[in-house]
Amino acid sequence: MTNKSLNERIRALDRRQFIKAGSLFTFGSFVLPGQLFARPEAAPAGGCDPTSDDILGPYYLPGSPVTTLVAQPGEPGDRLFLSGTVLSSDCTTPVENTMIEVWQANDAAVYDTSPAFNLRATFYSDANGQYAFETIMPGAYLNGNQYRPKHIHFRVNKPGFPELITQLYFDGDPYIPADPWASLPDAALRIIPLNPLGGGQQEGVFDIVLDGHVGIKPNRFGTDGDLLPVHPNPMRELCNIHFNVFHRARVGLHIADMNGRVLVTLLDEEKVQGRYTTQWNGVDSSGGQVTSGMYLCLLHIDGKPVKAQRIVRGRGNTAFRSPSTRTRGKRSCAGSWRASHPGKLEVPLQWIRRVSLECGVHFVHVVLHHIDVAGHRDEHALRQSRIGRRPGIGLAGQ
Numbered sequence: 142m143t144n145k146s147l148n149e150r151i152r153a154l155d156r157r158q159f160i161k162a163g164s165l166f167t168f169g170s171f172v173l174p175g176q177l178f179a180r181p182e183a184a185p186a187g188g189c190d191p192t193s194d195d196i197l198g199p200y201y202l203p204g205s206p207v208t209t210l211v212a213q214p215g216e217p218g219d220r221l222f223l224s225g226t227v228l229s230s231d232c233t234t235p236v237e238n239t240m241i242e243v244w245q246a247n248d249a250a251v252y253d254t255s256p257a258f259n260l261r262a263t264f265y266s267d268a269n270g271q272y273a274f275e276t277i278m279p280g281a282y283l284n285g286n287q288y289r290p291k292h293i294h295f296r297v298n299k300p301g302f303p304e305l306i307t308q309l310y311f312d313g314d315p316y317i318p319a320d321p322w323a324s325l326p327d328a329a330l331r332i333i334p335l336n337p338l339g340g341g342q343q344e345g346v347f348d349i350v351l352d353g354h355v356g357i358k359p360n361r362f363g364t365d366g367d368l369l370p371v372h373p374n375p376m377r378e379l380c381n382i383h384f385n386v387f388h389r390a391r392v393g394l395h396i397a398d399m400n401g402r403v404l405v406t407l408l409d410e411e412k413v414q415g416r417y418t419t420q421w422n423g424v425d426s427s428g429g430q431v432t433s434g435m436y437l438c439l440l441h442i443d444g445k446p447v448k449a450q451r452i453v454r455g456r457g458n459t460a461f462r463s464p465s466t467r468t469r470g471k472r473s474c475a476g477s478w479r480a481s482h483p484g485k486l487e488v489p490l491q492w493i494r495r496v497s498l499e500c501g502v503h504f505v506h507v508v509l510h511h512i513d514v515a516g517h518r519d520e521h522a523l524r525q526s527r528i529g530r531r532p533g534i535g536l537a538g539q
């Protein structure tokens with residue numbers, strides 16, 4: 142780092158927010174000037190709130206290298222310089238030698254889970270409780286059906302204090318209001334402003350206040366896994382269920398009624414750490430469609446319930462509604478499911494030209510006509526048994 146860029150950074154900062162540390166210190170291969178460390182705001186009488194927790198997320202890896210150069214030279218993205226002070230719950234007492242692990246997505250919004258530990262690091266607060274690191278602004282990635290705001294994960298450990306698992310967000314991020322975690326009121330102190338330093342570089346301050354009153358404080362979001370909001374919800378024929386597994390475990394995903402009675406198990410198998418998506422087509426374990434109403438999606442990790450999401454099963458079925466689609470019921474109950482064409486059950490809506498229900502409850506016969514760009518007409522017939530009162534065939538392009 143050149144003296145010029147250092148001076149630019151210092152000029153850009155409100156000096157009143159920073160203290161002059163007694164000396165420079167080195168973390169790994171990165172050195173920051175003492176002037177850039179944050180001074181805690183004056184502690185309100187009676188202390189202040191500890192830094193709130195956040196989800197661990199599926200991409201934590203233990204054992205990241207000890208360095209404050211989180212982004213290696215040449216890592217694409219805008220450089221970001223973050224610093225702060227680890228404090229006890231009185232907001233004035235620095236906590237030294239606190240282990241801080243950080244991990245984040247890269248500029249393209251991808252986490253590196255390779256042994257290279259790219260954009261992952263471990264470092265420690267110094268004798269004044271101060272820490273600093275250099276990284277790049279993370280990308281915003283799609284989580285379920287919406288983007289998560291840009292964030293950096295923190296895992297903070299100091300003997301005598303409860304472990305803190307949290308995330309840092311940035312002022313002005315358009316995805317914060319819709320994010321289930323960043324929009325929580327107690328996340329406000331973890332949404333920090335950034336000071337532009339020129340050349341795409343920015344700097345921010347994030348003070349971490351540990352809870353000095355208790356030795357153990359479980360993360361309120363759990364550290365085993367997480368179930369994201371179901372989409373679409375209300376659902377009709379099909380809903381997408383996104384869930385995160387934070388460590389290798391036996392994962393159970395169940396649909397239950399509002400009394401907790403399991404109607405169908407969608408998944409019960411060992412999964413490695415990661416992010417997953419599955420679907421529910423509104424069918425219970427007997428193969429029948431559940432009625433409209435409210436249901437629960439339950440995530441179990443190693444047999445323990447971790448999270449539940451409410452699912453509303455809407456009335457009616459619009460899957461086959463289109464100007465050229467007609468539905469009629471018949472009392473013929475012959476036949477079993479057979480596809481006369483080895484196509485997929487999921488077909489574009491424009492392929493549907495006629496739908497007939499045979500034996501309205503148990504059998505559905507679907508005739509698909511496809512007219513290609515040359516005007517050639519092609520017909521595919523599908524017959525499916527025991528799919529209930531409503532056709533359960535998922536249609537893409539709705």
Ligand SMILES: [Fe+2]
Pocket residue numbers: 198246292294
């Ligand atoms: Fe994340």
